[in-house]
Structures are given as structure tokens and as C-alpha cells.
Amino acid sequence: MSMRVLVIEDNAANLELMTYLLRAFHHVAIEARDGETGIELALREEPDLVVCDIQLPELDGYGVLSALRSSPRMTTKPVIAVTAQAMTGERARILAAGFTGYISKPIDPLTFVSQLVEFAQRGRPTAPVDPPRG
16 A cells, blocks of 8 residues: 655654655655645645654644644544654653654654554544554
8 A cells, every 4th residue: 555645854864764764665755844834735735644743843743733633634634743752741742632643763764664554554543542563
């Protein structure tokens, strides 16, 4: 199953790695380097799944999620948070905010794409779920 995945990431190296991995597995990777552009691309391109960094300049990942969920076309699309923040309670906060799942940085190149595929197959849950394990 080929997916169209929007990756919203301000770090060039992380963005390059994620999009490279997606394309290597024959998925379409759409790139955004900030939250505002990510929202515009999500509404225009209607990807199957969105991967969004939490710490973005200007508009953070929570703001992006809020804007996406306010669009009827994006309410059921999986939105996966990706962050290097490992503070206690951060994962719970991310899931409580309405993200479909959570992947910590640095991403594992061996499991990243399979994690996204699993999230896409699940769709947007009605209750928070644990992220897939490698």
C-alpha cells in the first residue's frame, strides 16, 4: 500500500531522513518546514497521514494539530507527533491533545516507515493508543 505522507519538520537533516525513508519504500513524501506551510499543504494535498514535529518555529505541533482537526477533511486523518522531548508526561500530553500516535527522536530508520504504515492502517482512534513497537 503506497501512502501519501506529509512530513512537517524544521530540522533539515531530520526532514531529509524521513522523506528519504518514505520514498525508499515507494511512498509519496510531501515536505513542509514549518507549521503554517504544513497546514496549507495538508488541506491542499489531503495526505493519507501527517508526521509533525512538536517543536516548530512560529506555530508548534499542537497548533498544527488544532488547525488540521478543525477541517472536516482532516478530522479522521492520522497525525503522528515526532519529538525529541523525553520529559515525563510528554507522551501522555501528546496523545491527550489528539495526536494519533507518537514517535520519539531520533527516529529508528529500521522501523520508522513500518510504524507509519501501522498508524495509517489503524486510522485515527477514538481513544489514545500506544505506538507500534519495532
